[in-house]
Amino acid sequence: QVQLQESGPGLVKPSETLSLTCTVSGGSISSYYWSWIRQPPGKGLEWIGYIYYSGSTNYNPSLKSRVTISVDTSKNQFSLKLSSVTAADTAVYYCARDRRDTYVGGYVYYYGMDVWGQGTTVTVSS
Amino acid sequence: EIVLTQSPGTLSLSPGERATLSCRASQSVSSSYLAWYQQKPGQAPRLLIYGASSRATGIPDRFSGSGSGTDFTLTISRLEPEDFAVYYCQQYGSSPPGLTFGGGTKVEIK
Numbered sequence: 001q002v003q004l005q006e007s008g009p010g011l012v013k014p015s016e017t018l019s020l021t022c023t024v025s026g027g028s029i030s031s032y033y034w035s036w037i038r039q040p041p042g043k044g045l046e047w048i049g050y051i052y053y054s055g056s057t058n059y060n061p062s063l064k065s066r067v068t069i070s071v072d073t074s075k076n077q078f079s080l081k082l083s084s085v086t087a088a089d090t091a092v093y094y095c096a097r098d099r100r101d102t103y104v105g106g107y108v109y110y111y112g113m114d115v116w117g118q119g120t121t122v123t124v125s126s
Numbered sequence: 127e128i129v130l131t132q133s134p135g136t137l138s139l140s141p142g143e144r145a146t147l148s149c150r151a152s153q154s155v156s157s158s159y160l161a162w163y164q165q166k167p168g169q170a171p172r173l174l175i176y177g178a179s180s181r182a183t184g185i186p187d188r189f190s191g192s193g194s195g196t197d198f199t200l201t202i203s204r205l206e207p208e209d210f211a212v213y214y215c216q217q218y219g220s221s222p223p224g225l226t227f228g229g230g231t232k233v234e235i236k
Contacts, residue, residue: 035225037227044214044227044228044229044230045163045165045171045214045216045227045230046227047216047224047225047226047227050225058223058224060224060225061127061224094170094171096170098225100218108158108159108218108220109158109177110158110159110161110176110177110218111176111177112161112163112173112175112176112182112216113161113163113171113173113216114173114176114182114183116170116171116172117170118170119170
């Protein structure tokens with residue numbers, strides 16, 4: 001059974017870079033897409049970006065200038081970096097497996113985010 | 127960018143009642159690209175429905191999804207105590223590529 005675990009500092013200073021890692025256990029990181037999602041206190045879910053195991057990425061346009069997602073298949077991990085953070089970036093950060101199949105002609109069938117990490121709280125404060 | 131609007135914001139119901147949650151898209155969404163999630167306090171979201179109407183593994187059949195185009199619905203036929211939670215719809219976009227969540231509907235005990 002695939003499990004995800006987020007790790008990283010729980011406290012980041014304003015203007016610095018938030019760095020988190022998601023470790024995939026019980027299965028391979030290969031052949032899947034992997035997403036980062038965040039949830040500010042008392043608010044809804046916001047998709048940050050996703051990465052394919054091969055390294056191709058796509059980011060939320062509202063965060064694109066500050067976000068980098070990378071993958072290390074040898075460690076079965078993928079990572080998030082968010083630069084120039086402010087208090088507005090305080091949130092619970094989740095990683096998730098993002099399932100989809102691509103068929104001949106480019107048609108995609110989306111199966112949703114079927115495995116989630118437990119989430120890690122990141123507070124931006126001096 | 128497609129915007130998903132969920133209504134109502136809060137639904138107050140009693141156990142045993144039927145819950146109907148709405149998710150409206152700002153432009154047409156392929157049914158293959160629409161998912162629903164349940165989130166309880168302090169927990170990560172859980173996938174309920176994908177492809178607008180297919181239940182994820184282990185999801186009870188009291189949960190059902192329907193809809194097409196811009197209007198999608200999640201129905202809980204008879205609310206169990208464990209169903210009181212926040213529900214989110216989400217769409218996958220192929221052009222431009224990206225993902226979007228709705229703002230959520232809270233189902234609370236009346």
